[in-house]
Amino acid sequence: MRTLSLIHLKGGVAKTLSSVNMAYILAAIHGKRVLLVDNDKQGNTSKILKRHSYERPGVAEILTERSMDMKEMIQHTDYEGLDLVTAYMNLISASLAVMLDQQRPQQTRFRQAFGQVRENYDICIIDNAPDINISTINALVASDDVLVLVTIDDFAIDGLAELKEQIDHTREDLNPALRFCGCFITQYDRQNEADRQGREYLKALEGYPLLETCIRRTVKMKPSTFAREPILLYSSRCGASRDYKALVEEYLGMCPTWTQQGEENRNDKGKEI
Ligand SMILES: Nc1ncnc2c1ncn2[C@@H]1O[C@H](COP(=O)(O)OP(=O)(O)O)[C@@H](O)[C@H]1O
Ligand SMILES: [Mg+2]
Numbered sequence: 001m002r003t004l005s006l007i008h009l010k011g012g013v014a015k016t017l018s019s020v021n022m023a024y025i026l027a028a029i030h031g032k033r034v035l036l037v038d039n040d041k042q043g044n045t046s047k048i049l050k051r052h053s054y055e056r057p058g059v060a061e062i063l064t065e066r067s068m069d070m071k072e073m074i075q076h077t078d079y080e081g082l083d084l085v086t087a088y089m090n091l092i093s094a095s096l097a098v099m100l101d102q103q104r105p106q107q108t109r110f111r112q113a114f115g116q117v118r119e120n121y122d123i124c125i126i127d128n129a130p131d132i133n134i135s136t137i138n139a140l141v142a143s144d145d146v147l148v149l150v151t152i153d154d155f156a157i158d159g160l161a162e163l164k165e166q167i168d169h170t171r172e173d174l175n176p177a178l179r180f181c182g183c184f185i186t187q188y189d190r191q192n193e194a195d196r197q198g199r200e201y202l203k204a205l206e207g208y209p210l211l212e213t214c215i216r217r218t219v220k221m222k223p224s225t226f227a228r229e230p231i232l233l234y235s236s237r238c239g240a241s242r243d244y245k246a247l248v249e250e251y252l253g254m255c256p257t258w259t260q261q262g263e264e265n266r267n268d269k270g271k272e273i
Contacts, residue, residue: 019127027081060094152198182209
């Protein structure tokens with residue numbers, strides 16, 4: 001199982017929609033076995049996948065329970081190959097509890113828990129909160145790859161240096177294999193001169209590789225959230241649907257060894273041979 005974190009310090013940059021849509025495309029088009037982890041107390045990923053409830057354990061319990069069975073934290077979704085760990089507001093108290101608990105290491109709880117199911121999935125995607133806190137640090141420690149999202153506006157690069165520093169510190173202290181794959185632009189308007197210039201500016205920014213794929217701003221995106229559907233199901237031909245498919249291809253292209261290993265063990269429908 002390869003683990004990818006999507007992060008930014010800001011809300012509204014499309015972390016949740018990108019996590020849900022990448023996860024759906026990996027499962028539905030590429031036949032991968034996908035575990036999506038909602039790591040934001042707002043639980044928007046859980047809501048879009050129609051599994052938001054305080055009654056079932058989720059990411060908060062992964063942080064706080066000592067001997068938990070990861071399989072009990074995972075729920076199937078309506079989509080074949082796509083499973084979910086939900087989040088709820090109790091992630092606030094869970095994060096505080098972790099900070100006060102000196103008995104066990106605080107930053108490696110996701111890594112330990114996800115290790116229980118690493119043979120069951122090809123990829124895990126973590127949708128993070130707009131913050132660097134103990135649950136996002138747990139996500140970075142458990143991840144192989146990180147992608148940072150950017151929207152083009154006057155404040156586009158705010159927080160990028162702090163994120164990069166956090167990724168570097170996590171790599172140095174706890175997770176030497178952590179790879180910063182780069183940034184990708186969301187809510188892009190290619191007719192807009194400011195967006196085009198912003199993209200050129202980001203391309204030239206040293207230390208922050210920019211992915212080729214930009215996710216276009218699409219009017220269908222907001223209604224897809226009300227419909228609680230991945231954009232590909234809501235509007236398969238809109239720009240954002242095509243862009244998310246391209247983004248997944250681009251990401252898979254960054255992981256050739258892992259992708260090939262996965263393909264060798266399965267037939268073209270993604271089922272074990
Ligand atoms: N490609 C897009 N086109 C149009 N609107 C978008 C797009 N991506 C995101 N949005 C808008 O931005 C809002 C915030 O997205 P979300 O994924 O919840 O951000 P985050 O998780 O970073 O806070 C969405 O509800 C939607 O209205
Ligand atoms: Mg979100």
